[in-house]
Amino acid sequence: EADIYQTPRYLVIGTGKKITLECSQTMGHDKMYWYQQDPGMELHLIHYSYGVNSTEKGDLSSESTVSRIRTEHFPLTLESARPSHTSQYLCASSNLRQGAKDTQYFGPGTRLTVL
Amino acid sequence: AQSVSQHNHHVILSEAASLELGCNYSYGGTVNLFWYVQYPGQHLQLLLKYFSGDPLVKGIKGFEAEFIKSKFSFNLRKPSVQWSDTAEYFCAVNRETDSWGKLQFGAGTQVVVTP
Numbered sequence: 001e002a003d004i005y006q007t008p009r010y011l012v013i014g015t016g017k018k019i020t021l022e023c024s025q026t027m028g029h030d031k032m033y034w035y036q037q038d039p040g041m042e043l044h045l046i047h048y049s050y051g052v053n054s055t056e057k058g059d060l061s062s063e064s065t066v067s068r069i070r071t072e073h074f075p076l077t078l079e080s081a082r083p084s085h086t087s088q089y090l091c092a093s094s095n096l097r098q099g100a101k102d103t104q105y106f107g108p109g110t111r112l113t114v115l
Numbered sequence: 116a117q118s119v120s121q122h123n124h125h126v127i128l129s130e131a132a133s134l135e136l137g138c139n140y141s142y143g144g145t146v147n148l149f150w151y152v153q154y155p156g157q158h159l160q161l162l163l164k165y166f167s168g169d170p171l172v173k174g175i176k177g178f179e180a181e182f183i184k185s186k187f188s189f190n191l192r193k194p195s196v197q198w199s200d201t202a203e204y205f206c207a208v209n210r211e212t213d214s215w216g217k218l219q220f221g222a223g224t225q226v227v228v229t230p
Contacts, residue, residue: 042220043218059219092159099216100215100216101211
């Protein structure tokens with residue numbers, strides 16, 4: 001079992017609220033990722049980071065933002081949640097050693113519902 | 116645009132039956148190929164991966180996959196499934212030249228093994 005944690009696991013919230021999804025890993029990995037997944041659909045990369053103070057947008061446009069102030073922590077924030085943000089959000093990490101060959105380790109996910 | 120296609124969204128089969136899940140990708144150039152699995156209530160985890168060499172690669176729990184370059188395919192197989200193989204299976208691809216290791220996932224195949 002990989003040492004990567006996400007909280008909360010489930011979140012139901014009203015439109016317009018600000019939310020932060022937490023992701024932490026204890027493996028010392030430099031690379032971290034956020035994916036968004038709708039039921040029956042692919043995981044889409046929305047953000048990634050290769051280290052502290054580095055963040056990049058992924059292939060799928062997202063209104064969320066991320067920060068990487070500490071190696072082990074990669075939170076995702078939605079300033080004003082909308083029903084279109086309802087989805088599952090998966091966090092992952094990998095080390096820098098093998099580049100594209102690295103295995104990504106995933107957290108349990110946060111299932112977000114915006115009413 | 117690059118894509119990863121998994122042909123079956125749902126597969127139901129009996130214990131001891133053979134399983135084959137199809138995966139095709141549309142990337143050009145050298146790629147790395149992965150199969151991830153998500154068992155009920157668990158994290159997404161790596162099942163096996165292929166980088167180069169023998170196109171038949173073996174993974175955990177008796178799974179194997181065959182890379183056929185001419186067909187842009189990386190099909191997953193298991194000769195005899197068990198009830199515990201009930202899970203969702205995701206094929207993923209990245210470019211060897213991408214040091215970020217950004218993965219493109221298929222939509223997943225839900226496999227249900229009946230006793």
